[in-house]
Amino acid sequence: xxxxxxxxxxxxxxxxxxxxxxxxxxxxxxxxxxxxxxxxxxxxxxxxxxxxxxxxxxxxxxxxxxxxxxxxxxxxxxxxxxxxxxxxxxxxxxxxxxxxxxxxxxxxxxxxxxxxxxxxxxxxxxxxxxxxxxxxxxxxxxxxxxxxxxxxxxxxxxxxxxxxxxxxxxxxxxxxxxxxxxxxxxxxxxxxxxxxxxxxxxxxxxxxxxxxxxxxxxxxxxxxxxxxxxxxxxxxxxxxxxxxxxxxxxxxxxxxxxxxxxxxxxxxxxxxxxxxxxxxxxxxxxxxxxxxxxxxxxxxxxx
Amino acid sequence: xxxxxxxxxxxxxxxxxxxxxxxxxxxxxxxxxxxxxxxxxxxxxxxxxxxxxxxxxxxxxxxxxxxxxxxxxxxxxxxxxxxxxxxxxxxxxxxxxxxxxxxxxxxxxxxxxxxxxxxxxxxxxxxxxxxxxxxxxxxxxxxxxxxxxxxxxxxxxxxxxxxxxxxxxxxxxxxxxxxxxxxxxxxxxxxxxxxxxxxxxxxxx
Numbered sequence: 001x002x003x004x005x006x007x008x009x010x011x012x013x014x015x016x017x018x019x020x021x022x023x024x025x026x027x028x029x030x031x032x033x034x035x036x037x038x039x040x041x042x043x044x045x046x047x048x049x050x051x052x053x054x055x056x057x058x059x060x061x062x063x064x065x066x067x068x069x070x071x072x073x074x075x076x077x078x079x080x081x082x083x084x085x086x087x088x089x090x091x092x093x094x095x096x097x098x099x100x101x102x103x104x105x106x107x108x109x110x111x112x113x114x115x116x117x118x119x120x121x122x123x124x125x126x127x128x129x130x131x132x133x134x135x136x137x138x139x140x141x142x143x144x145x146x147x148x149x150x151x152x153x154x155x156x157x158x159x160x161x162x163x164x165x166x167x168x169x170x171x172x173x174x175x176x177x178x179x180x181x182x183x184x185x186x187x188x189x190x191x192x193x194x195x196x197x198x199x200x201x202x203x204x205x206x207x208x209x210x211x212x213x214x215x216x217x218x219x220x221x222x223x224x225x226x227x228x229x230x231x232x233x234x235x236x237x238x239x240x241x242x243x244x245x246x247x248x249x250x251x252x253x254x255x256x257x258x259x260x261x262x263x264x265x266x267x268x269x270x271x272x273x274x275x276x277x278x279x280x281x282x283x284x285x286x287x288x289x290x291x292x293x294x295x296x297x298x299x300x301x302x303x
Numbered sequence: 304x305x306x307x308x309x310x311x312x313x314x315x316x317x318x319x320x321x322x323x324x325x326x327x328x329x330x331x332x333x334x335x336x337x338x339x340x341x342x343x344x345x346x347x348x349x350x351x352x353x354x355x356x357x358x359x360x361x362x363x364x365x366x367x368x369x370x371x372x373x374x375x376x377x378x379x380x381x382x383x384x385x386x387x388x389x390x391x392x393x394x395x396x397x398x399x400x401x402x403x404x405x406x407x408x409x410x411x412x413x414x415x416x417x418x419x420x421x422x423x424x425x426x427x428x429x430x431x432x433x434x435x436x437x438x439x440x441x442x443x444x445x446x447x448x449x450x451x452x453x454x455x456x457x458x459x460x461x462x463x464x465x466x467x468x469x470x471x472x473x474x475x476x477x478x479x480x481x482x483x484x485x486x487x488x489x490x491x492x493x494x495x496x497x498x499x500x501x502x503x504x505x506x507x508x
Binding site: 051055071074109112158175176184190234240 | 326328365366367368370380381382383385386388409410411429431432433434435436437439440454455456469471481482485486488489490492493496497499500501503504505506507
């Protein structure tokens with residue numbers, strides 16, 4: 001394992017990187033999302049939809065120029081961590097990410113979006129019980145950590161749904177579930193959306209995978225040929241419905257459909273949908289064992 | 304867009320809205336007050352008077368990021384629309400009680416709001432969701448802040464705006480509801496598409 005001479009200093013340095021990166025992703029969209037939006041805009045023919053795409057582009061330009069959060073809803077902060085078992089600050093990472101959220105909230109600034117449940121009080125810090133939300137995967141042999149930061153806004157979180165189907169309903173039932181969620185509740189989630197689908201064994205496993213699915217790049221495909229085909233069919237089919245930006249009708253409904261899956265119990269098909277709005281604010285950063293870092297989601301970033 | 308901008312100014316009169324149809328694009332100059340969940344609940348369910356006069360006015364379903372400057376005044380940092388449907392439960396009565404003429408938000412609203420718009424000659428309009436810095440640049444000044452006890456997102460921020468938009472009329476004064484009509488069309492289109500997809504995903508054999 002790589003030795004860290006001054007742990008306090010290392011913790012300070014990584015906290016500094018992570019708060020800056022957390023605040024940064026609220027201001028500028030990831031490169032794959034920016035490219036996809038430009039592509040959809042260039043193909044759009046409905047006049048109202050074209051006007052909305054223009055506003056979206058103007059907005060991102062203004063956010064960049066004024067260095068402000070591009071959407072006022074900077075969400076609940078979630079971190080999806082894939083950490084090597086030999087990552088030198090593994091034990092410190094949880095508190096580093098909590099402090100990164102606190103500092104990003106002050107400096108960003110981020111809107112105060114953590115309401116303590118049952119007390120029903122906004123904490124004013126974006127931290128609270130189990131918030132920021134951390135999702136862990138441990139790579140037994142690795143010594144680096146790859147962290148996805150996600151701003152879970154209210155609008156794009158609201159359509160989220162999970163259900164356990166009987167096998168008789170088959171993948172046809174999966175397709176119907178996805179269409180029901182998107183055509184009934186997707187309109188309010190700021191389309192064109194990135195749709196994440198989890199196909200798994202139970203409600204919570206499918207739900208987690210559906211969220212992991214929207215962390216994948218927009219145009220990526222599932223490694224299994226049937227699943228990849230289903231991603232394509234759902235994407236084409238949803239686009240044919242033509243929600244358009246803001247549900248005002250247009251040539252596209254979605255930026256893409258990503259499926260993540262696991263094996264399942266023979267008696268169940270767990271299915272879940274998570275949606276990312278057009279302003280899909282996520283970022284991926286890899287921290288190496290020597291604490292140097294590389295930003296994988298955005299090109300040309302200086303923190 | 305080559306046609307001149309259609310601009311509404313507060314106070315808005317019935318005749319300013321009479322010719323507007325769903326799908327029209329307008330802009331607002333004048334006063335725009337943020338007003339969302341708890342403010343609606345306080346007026347309708349708790350029977351409290353709103354601290355801002357909305358007669359002929361415009362409200363925005365929005366919870367902004369606001370920065371307080373050293374001199375105590377406020378700066379609008381980021382202000383985009385929130386999901387209007389959350390206010391559906393209250394909006395018909397809200398329109399009747401306050402005399403508000405323009406309700407701005409995101410996504411559609413339901414039959415109750417459409418009825419309220421028809422009865423009281425008001426409209427609902429969509430500002431493009433997520434475009435919060437664009438909106439902030441159209442706020443000239445925050446003139447007042449009421450019910451600050453509700454916290455930053457829920458405070459009634461009284462904004463002076465200039466050519467605020469685009470505002471896409473989604474419910475007009477004749478009771479037409481653009482997003483409801485769209486949703487019905489989406490549901491109809493869905494059936495044959497799903498039949499086609501379902502023939503190709505019979506992976507369980």
